[in-house]
Amino acid sequence: MPARALMIQGTGSDVGKSLLVAGLARVFTRRGLRVRPFKPQNMSNNAAVTADGGEIGRAQALQARAARAPVTVHMNPVLLKPQSDIGAQLVVQGRVVGNTWARDYQSIKAGLLASVLDSFGRLAAEADLVLIEGAGSASEVNLRADDIANMGFARAADVPVVLVGDIDRGGVIASLVGTQAVIDPEDAAMIVGFLVNRFRGDPSLFADGMTLIAERTGWPSLGLVPYFADAIRLPAEDALSLPGHSAPGGAVKIVVLAYPHLANFDDVDPLRLEPDVDVVFVRPGEPIPGDARLVILPGSKATIADLDTLRAAGWDIDLKAHLRRGGHVLGLCGGYQMLGRRVSDPEGIEGPPGSVEGLCLLDAETVLGGDKVLVEVTGKTVAEGVPFKGYEMHVGRTTMTARPLLDLDHGGSDGAIDATGRIAGCYIHGLLADDRQRRHWLQRIGAASSGLDYEAGIEDTLDRLADHLEEHVDCTRLLDLARVPRFDATR
Incomplete structure (x- = not known):
């Protein structure tokens, strides 16, 4: 029929x-x-x-x-x-x-x-x-x-x-x-x-x-x-619908930098459902709160432009103060690229060709260009062996001399983590939707995990x-x- x-x-x-x-x-x-x-x-x-x-x-x-x-x-x-x-x-x-x-x-x-x-x-x-x-x-x-x-x-x-x-x-x-x-x-x-x-x-x-x-x-x-x-409790599509706070009064504050070209912000949705966590979306013009345990630099559709916005907002200075207080930083995809020493766009993928200095928080460099990577991946963290599943969606390649964050099951590695273990980044979207990884990251910052089964909840x-x-x-x-x-x- x-x-x-x-x-x-x-x-x-x-x-x-x-x-x-x-x-x-x-x-x-x-x-x-x-x-x-x-x-x-x-x-x-x-x-x-x-x-x-x-x-x-x-x-x-x-x-x-x-x-x-x-x-x-x-x-x-x-x-x-x-x-x-x-x-x-x-x-x-x-x-x-x-x-x-x-x-x-x-x-x-x-x-x-x-x-x-x-x-x-x-x-x-x-x-x-x-x-x-x-x-x-x-x-x-x-x-x-x-x-x-x-x-x-x-x-x-x-x-x-x-x-x-x-x-x-x-x-x-x-x-x-x-x-x-x-x-x-x-x-x-x-x-x-x-x-x-x-x-x-x-x-x-x-x-x-x-x-x-x-x-x-x-x-x-x-x-x-x-x-x-x-x-x-379902992944949102429109960034305009993002709340300022997910659970005001939550014991542990996680800050997400909401720059103008924010992409794949559903990466943080699972954190918003954790009762011990208050996820705060900070927009340009607002400072990074001093009591944040973790600051997430999410994906971006315009890494260089959003990196300029980040600096104009003073968030680069706030991040350094956050790290001096013992805080953690996690960059995902475009946010991972920002954490490195340099982001170059020789082909004009995002705008006029050029190169800008990154935040220099990870020993890595990114060159935008080449075919777009669109692939589902699985693997585990290098240091602790915690499994994950997620997907990559990005233009550009990142080379690093820092320790890799993740081992991929299909071979190779992804991401980087600094010597202190408090600054990390990777290309994997959906990382925090994996209950095993989310519990791991919450444990790292001293937050209690509720035992949420995110996929079953959807x-x-x-x-x-x-x-x-x-x-x-x-x-x-x-x-x-x-x-x-x-x-x-x-x-």
């Missing part, structure tokens, strides 16, 4: 589309359907390595997990990763194809539709149901020409749309009714219903609001979804999210609204 499809679009960014698709993927997977998530175009520096050796947005990887499906590049065929002086890195079907400015991208979108439809067709061929996530706002009519992310895709692939509004941010009636008012009537005709997300309080108090939206738009109400507080949260949606959304009606798309994958 041909696959059916349904698209979830939003009245704006961060209205909960990613979470709803993940929850619905688990709902329909538990009903015995082969579900595949799909996002035609994504803009995010939080990415995941796929089973077929490419990269896609982290949210689609979570949605694939919810659907109990292998992660493939076709789940997010166009990925834009914002950088500094050169706009955004453009990834098509998992592979970097170049860089583009926002204005230039508007002129090349139409040429990407063939790849988008090709990937969509491949997923549909192996599924009973494809759940599609839109990007940003469905009402951005100024960007409608050649759109491949929202209504442009829905029309090209002929898939019905459910529109989501976020009541938590206010103005949900205006945002839903206003969307219908500004979009093309043929686009509006693709919308088969609406959802109101993140409601707090007594649902009966908004019953008149749901009725008013339905009357003004002609779209049926498909559900009022209460706020799902446990969403914090599975449990996805199931509870599915239960939540089953209770508050007419999921059977959603499935009935999904239909077999009609499109030409060769266009």
Whole structure:
């Protein structure tokens, strides 16, 4: 039987589309359907390595997990990763194809539709149901020409749309009714219903609001979804949603430097769930707290630019004071590159070609360039033999004379650690999602581990999210609204 499809679009960014698709993927997977998530175009520096050796947005990887499906590049065929002086890195079907400015991208979108439809067709061929996530706002009519992310895709692939509004941010009636008012009537005709997300309080108090939206738009109400507080237990995609503190009052403070081009910040998500730990995201203009036990330099999509920001913020001075107090420092990927003596970009990968001095906290040097490394890895720490699993996702090679931090099972080593054992870095993303490694690092800084099983927790949260949606959304009606798309994958 041909696959059916349904698209979830939003009245704006961060209205909960990613979470709803993940929850619905688990709902329909538990009903015995082969579900595949799909996002035609994504803009995010939080990415995941796929089973077929490419990269896609982290949210689609979570949605694939919810659907109990292998992660493939076709789940997010166009990925834009914002950088500094050169706009955004453009990834098509998992592979970097170049860089583009926002204005230039508007002129090349139409040429990407063939790849988008090709990937969509491949997923549909192996599924009973494809759940599609839109990007940003469905009402951005100024960007409608050649759109491949929202209504442009829905029309090209002929898939019905459910529109989501976020009541938590206010103005949900205006945002839903206003969307219908500004979009093309043929686009509006693709919308088969609406959802109101993140409601707090007594649902009966908004019953008149749901009725008013339905009357003004002609779209049926498909559900009022209460706020799902446990969403914090799932990897986030948008850095704008990062909290200032994870557990204020936690005995041990871990600081994460939130520079402008922060990437793969989900590396620290597992720490945020440890009850003895207060994870603090420090932004430019804020000092590194003096009572921090560990400072993490996370990944960066623009290492040299973020290194300049780090110095401008005075964090280089704060780091030296932190180390004098006996604190620990861990650099991950781009953060690892910053810890070395020098970072060079001879090919202009991130911006104008050049070379800058690093923080000189590790005896290592990095040269950006070469093919992008996208690989899942396993191994163990050199000194203690603590196992790990994770993935590499980076451009550049680092040479070091310091002791390596990790031994890799496929051969070779990764990372570096200084003679004191308090300064370390590596290229491995997902290191702290491995319970064995997280317990190891917490022990190093004198923090108590809760015995958290992070991966089991994600599975449990996805199931509870599915239960939540089953209770508050007419999921059977959603499935009935999904239909077999009609499109030409060769266009």
